[in-house]
Amino acid sequence: MKKFEGLPQEIIALRASQELKDGDYVNLGIGIPTMISNWIEGRDIFLHSEIGMIKTGPLAYDEDIDQDLINASCQPVTEVAGSIYFDISESFAMIRGGHVDVTVMGAFQVSEKGDFAGWNNPSRGLGNVGNIGGSMDLSAGSRRLIITMEHTTKNGDPKLLKELTYPATGRGNVNLIFTDLAVIEVAPEGLILKEIYPGLTTEDIQSVTEPKLIISPDLKEIEL
Amino acid sequence: MDKVIPKLEEAIHDIEDGALIAIGGFFTCGVPRDLLKAIISKGIKDLTFACGSGPLLGAKEEMSELVANNQIKKVIDSYGLARSTSKGLDDPFEAQVRANKIELEVVPMGTLAEKYRAAGAGIPxxxxxxxxxxxxxxxxxxxxxxxxxxxxxxxxxxxxxxxxxSIKPDFALVHAYMGDKEGNLYYRKTARNFNHVMATAGKVTIAEVEKIVEPGEIDSHCIHTPGIYVQRVVQVSRREFEITID
Structure with missing residues (x-):
């Protein structure tokens, strides 16, 4: 299958960061979502980390490292003015109770119904077990769920599918998808193609996407 | 009542083979590593470790000893496997899971937190x-x-x-920054994580703390875990370790 050149991961993160609003409480998953934190410095966004912290600061280096202060990806981080700590059941009450405005996560696959798979890659050969972490709670509880990912696998196979073939993290909760090639909204009627990488055509995007895309009447090139 | 136990081995003296033991901590942060070392030294077996988010990935050294000594029957965790697929292939715990020698039960993190909270709050x-x-x-x-x-x-x-x-552990092992002699606990930063809920859930809760102080010395508005949940307190020294998981 043909593979297209698109946005580098940092720029997918930049485009996704533009979707966050001032005042939002936001949880960022591992990978491309974490890169979003580089694009929102100085903005009035509250980063929630499921380990039990709000207003997670930038990564810590050298003498700023404190072994009692890490994010949910096991990276040393820093405090900023107004950082707060709380226990884990409180942290997940915030998540499950719908108090987190936006969660951004990566995914192996997303379906046209807004199902997504991100916790168990069958190729690892561990059967049913894998690392769920907080992904299922975040998927079930966040008000808005954004997925950032490459549009296709390394082999060029579509990751946007009619039905998941990997074990689901959540069902029907994905709202918006940012890939290296496109911005796609998940709507009751299907996947709506809203923005495309400059130079590509809707046919190009369709050729690396399994479900039939609905082309937005306001379709435009990805703007940064 | 003074709940301070002078020695680690004394603090865990009644943990026997087959016990269900909750282990606080989130990856490397806030893990009761000295209590784990005492369990390794005691050599008890058939243990089920109820975790929250990879404390045994964080306590790499203790985990490999527990596996090598064949002390683990089962681990309950939300994130119990190496993050990296390739490093997982060299991981002794994962090898035991692949061989079905150790059971790994995976639970979403928030549900797991609530299982301990519910147990502590009398909700089955x-x-x-x-x-x-x-x-x-x-x-x-x-x-x-x-x-x-x-x-x-x-x-x-x-x-x-x-x-x-809910999960009601026979013993909950937690790590706190400060504890007074009556078992009131105070955690630092993100090292609170699962330690508080697990302390409420344990039939017996044993807290290792970096500083033991007199009752009244921790600001009474700032107690994270009231001592009513804590049966034993043992002093450990603050150790420096690498913040990384595979």
């Missing part, structure tokens, strides 16, 4: 939407397929919820 089971429509609804997510039985679900206000049971 509860409904959550987390995991509906996934393997989690189909039954326990475990490599021991004979233990995977379906879970009860209920539609409430048009949405599907899954019935989850």
């Amino acid at each position: 089971a509860f409904y959550v939407k987390t995991g509906a429509g996934t393997f989690v609804e189909d039954g326990l997510v475990t490599n021991f397929s004979e233990n995977t039985n379906g879970k009860e679900t209920k539609i409430i206000d048009g949405e599907k919820y899954v019935l989850e049971y």
Whole structure:
């Protein structure tokens, strides 16, 4: 299958960061979502980390490292003015109770119904077990769920599918998808193609996407 | 009442083979590593470790000893496996899981937190939407397929919820920055994580603390875990370690 050149991961993160609003409480998953934190410095966004912290600061280096202060990806981080700590059941009450405005996560696959798979890659050969972490709670509880990912696998196979073939993290909760090639909204009627990488055509995007895309009447090139 | 126990081995003297033991901590942060070392030294076996988010990935050294000594029967965790697939292939714990020598039960992190909170609060089971429509609804997510039985679900206000049971450990081992002699605990920064809920859940809760102080020395408005939940307090020294998991 043909593979297209698109946005580098940092720029997918930049485009996704533009979707966050001032005042939002936001949880960022591992990978491309974490890169979003580089694009929102100085903005009035509250980063929630499921380990039990709000207003997670930038990564810590050298003498700023404190072994009692890490994010949910096991990276040393820093405090900023107004950082707060709380226990884990409180942290997940915030998540499950719908108090987190936006969660951004990566995914192996997303379906046209807004199902997504991100916790168990069958190729690892561990059967049913894998690392769920907080992904299922975040998927079930966040008000808005954004997925950032490459549009296709390394082999060029579509990751946007009619039905998941990997074990689901959540069902029907994905709202918006940012890939290296496109911005796609998940709507009751299907996947709506809203923005495309400059130079590509809707046919190009369709050729690396399994479900039939609905082309937005306001379709435009990805703007940064 | 003075709950301070002078020695680690004395603090865990009544943990026997087959115990269900909660281990606080989140990856490298806030893990009761000295209490784990005492369990390694005691050599007790058939242990089930109820975790929250990879404390045994964080306590790499202790984990490899527990596996080498064949002390673990089962681990319950939300994130119990190496992050990296390639490093997982060299991991002795993962090898035991692959060989079905150790059972790994995987639970979503928030549901796991609530299982401890509920146990501490006298709630035997509860409904959550987390995991509906996934393997989690189909039954326990475990490599021991004979233990995977379906879970009860209920539609409430048009949405599907899954019935989850609380976890009441025989012992909860927690790490706190400060504790007074009556067992009131204070944690530093993100090292609180699972330690507080697990302290409430344990039939017996044993806290290792970096500083033991007199009652009244921790600001009484700032106690994170009231001493009513804590039976034993033992002093450990603050250790520096690498903040990384594979």
